[in-house]
Structures are given as structure tokens and as C-alpha cells.
Amino acid sequence: MQDTRPTPDRIMRLINGYWATGILGAAASHSVFTHLDGGADTPGLLAERAGISERGAQTLLDGLVSLELVELHDGRYRNTGDAAEFLVEGRPAGLSEFAKLKLGHMGAMASLPDVVRAGGPVSDVTTEVADNPHWEKVVTAIAAQSVPVATIAADALRLADAGEVSILDVGGGSGVYSAIWLSLNPAARATQLDWGPINAIARRLLAERGVADRFTCVDGDLHSTDFGTAAYDVAVYSHIAHQEGPEDNIATFTRLRDALKPGGTLVVNDYVVDDDRSGPPFALLFASEMLLKSKQGGTWRRADYHAWLTKAGFEDITFQPTSSPATLIFAR
Numbered sequence: 257m258q259d260t261r262p263t264p265d266r267i268m269r270l271i272n273g274y275w276a277t278g279i280l281g282a283a284a285s286h287s288v289f290t291h292l293d294g295g296a297d298t299p300g301l302l303a304e305r306a307g308i309s310e311r312g313a314q315t316l317l318d319g320l321v322s323l324e325l326v327e328l329h330d331g332r333y334r335n336t337g338d339a340a341e342f343l344v345e346g347r348p349a350g351l352s353e354f355a356k357l358k359l360g361h362m363g364a365m366a367s368l369p370d371v372v373r374a375g376g377p378v379s380d381v382t383t384e385v386a387d388n389p390h391w392e393k394v395v396t397a398i399a400a401q402s403v404p405v406a407t408i409a410a411d412a413l414r415l416a417d418a419g420e421v422s423i424l425d426v427g428g429g430s431g432v433y434s435a436i437w438l439s440l441n442p443a444a445r446a447t448q449l450d451w452g453p454i455n456a457i458a459r460r461l462l463a464e465r466g467v468a469d470r471f472t473c474v475d476g477d478l479h480s481t482d483f484g485t486a487a488y489d490v491a492v493y494s495h496i497a498h499q500e501g502p503e504d505n506i507a508t509f510t511r512l513r514d515a516l517k518p519g520g521t522l523v524v525n526d527y528v529v530d531d532d533r534s535g536p537p538f539a540l541l542f543a544s545e546m547l548l549k550s551k552q553g554g555t556w557r558r559a560d561y562h563a564w565l566t567k568a569g570f571e572d573i574t575f576q577p578t579s580s581p582a583t584l585i586f587a588r
């Protein structure tokens with residue numbers, strides 16, 4: 257007869273979940289997936305190419321096999337399909353930089369019990385601190401996650417064939433939306449509003465893609481810098497709403513409505529929670545990150561976005577889930 261009593265296995269995996277973050281972050285730090293891709297398929301070869309100890313190489317490979325990021329066949333190791341796609345360096349949607357970033361964030365989780373008691377950050381407020389270096393690390397590491405989403409949005413808006421469109425990206429970070437959209441449409445122009453040091457990163461990345469001549473940056477705080485009036489066909493607000501409280505989101509959506517031409521589209525991209533807060537899993541978990549790092553942020557429900565955008569003057573609001581954990585919202 258099958259034993260149906262609960263086992264502690266899943267809970268043990270969760271308790272030790274930081275092992276996964278550590279092993280993946282350490283493997284990314286030593287370019288393990290890239291070296292495996294290049295043929296370093298034994299612990300000895302990997303140690304030599306990565307400049308790490310053989311004991312360390314074997315330990316990482318054991319962990320990665322357990323995490324199903326690496327497979328072992330006849331004593332030879334190789335990346336699994338998803339590791340090959342997303343963790344070998346140099347791929348547009350690569351997540352290695354993000355894995356390293358999150359390894360660095362891991363220690364902050366130890367303060368979560370205090371943060372939960374206090375209802376907000378106890379030592380580590382980051383999102384509200386003006387012009388802070390946190391973003392310089394974050395924006396390039398998360399850019400890869402926006403690549404598929406920006407591409408889906410471009411298709412939905414038929415941007416490639418839209419002719420001379422003007423785009424405003426508020427909190428554009430690495431400039432990933434502008435980079436993709438300006439590459440797709442040679443007549444489009446984009447303006448990004450962000451802090452000065454972040455705009456400098458974006459300008460460099462857009463120059464590397466050969467589209468910097470149609471890219472303008474405005475340095476400033478998104479809460480107070482003028483967005484202009486009836487100036488843009490498309491505006492983007494990607495991964496910003498979760499750091500803001502309801503009042504600030506409504507205020508920014510209202511200013512974005514004013515900045516758009518009549519009939520223009522606001523594209524919001526974020527981790528949107530179902531109205532009954534039963535899912536999706538990634539968005540539910542992400543709320544803890546905002547509790548740690550922001551005074552008012554969180555993961556907001558579809559109904560919240562709908563109400564805020566309506567209040568801001570948008571009439572046609574659609575939600576489009578993407579293959580990433582984020583949801584696209586189009587508001588006209």
C-alpha cells in the first residue's frame with residue numbers, strides 16, 4: 257500500500273533554498289556554464305579553465321546536477337537545455353549577471369523577520385534613495401529579463417512598421433526597451449528619464465547597438481521631472497510600479513496620460529498578482545523583496561492597475577501575460 261503520510265523533503269529543500277542561490281551565483285561568478293559550453297566537461301578541465309580548485313569545481317558540478325542545470329553522462333558534464341540557453345555568457349536573454357547580483361542580495365534576507373515586524377525596511381531602504389549605486393548593478397543585470405517582454409510589446413504595438421513614433425521610457429534603466437525598439441524601427445526616437453549615472457550606462461549600451469543618435473536622456477527624479485504634454489506615441493513604465501505605493505502610481509500614470517498624444521499607448525510591465533492573491537507564484541514571492549527594500553512598494557493586483565489607470569484617464573486597458581514572470585499592461 258502506498259504511504260501517503262507527509263514527508264519533510266519539500267520543507268527541507270525550502271529551508272536550504274539558499275544553497276541553490278549560492279551554487280548558481282558561484283557557478284555564474286566563475287563562468288562555469290560558459291566553460292562547460294566550451295568543452296571543459298570534467299572537474300579537472302573546469303578547474304583549469306575557470307581558475308578554481310578541483311575540489312570546488314567538483315562541488316559546484318555536484319550541486320548543479322542536483323539543481324538540474326548540469327547533466328552527467330559517462331563521467332562528462334554538460335549544460336542542460338535551459339542552462340545552455342540562459343546561463344552561458346553573451347546570450348541576449350542571459351541570466352548570469354542576475355544570478356551573481358542575487359547572490360549578493362542573499363544576506364539581506366536575514367533581516368526579513370525584523371522587516372516583517374516593522375512593515376518596511378529596517379536598514380536597507382534602496383528604492384526611495386535618490387540617485388543610488390544599487391541601480392547601477394541592478395539595471396544591467398535585469399536588462400536580459402526585459403528583452404523578451406520588450407519584443408512581445410513591440411509586436412503587440414506593431415512598432416517595427418509604425419514609422420516616426422516617439423517613445424518615452426520612465427525609469428528606463430539600461431535602455432533595453434529603446435535599444436530593441438529603435439533597432440526594429442529606424443524612424444523611431446526615444447527619450448529615457450532616469451538618474452544621471454544610469455542614463456550614462458544606457459547611452460553607452462545604445463551606442464554599442466548603433467542607435468544612440470535617436471536616443472535622448474533626461475536626468476532626474478521620475479516623481480518631479482516634467483514628462484511633457486501630448487508629446488509621445490508610446491510611454492513605458494517597466495518594473496517601476498512595484499517600488500511605488502498606490503498614490504504615487506496614480507500620480508505618475510496621470511502625468512504619463514498627459515505626456516501621451518491622444519490615442520497614445522502606455523506600456524506597463526510588472527509582476528502582477530491575481531485579484532484574489534492566489535498567484536502567480538513569482539509575483540507573490542517578489543513582494544518580500546519590496547518589503548525589504550521599499551517603504552510602500554509591493555506586488556499589485558490586476559484590479560489595482562485597472563483602477564489606477566482608469567483614474568489616470570486611460571479607457572482601454574488590456575493585460576497580456578508573457579513567458580517571463582512579468583505581465584504586460586497596455587493602456588490607451
Ligand SMILES: C[S@@+](CC[C@H](N)C(=O)[O-])C[C@H]1O[C@@H](n2cnc3c(N)ncnc32)[C@H](O)[C@@H]1O
Nearest residue numbers: 391402427428429450451454476477478494495
Ligand atoms: C528595476 S529598474 C527597471 C529598469 C527598466 N525599466 C527595465 O524594466 O529593465 C528601475 C529603474 O528605475 C530607476 N528609478 C527608480 N527610482 C527612480 C526615481 N525616483 N527617479 C528616476 N529613476 C528612478 C532606477 O534608476 C532604475 O533604472
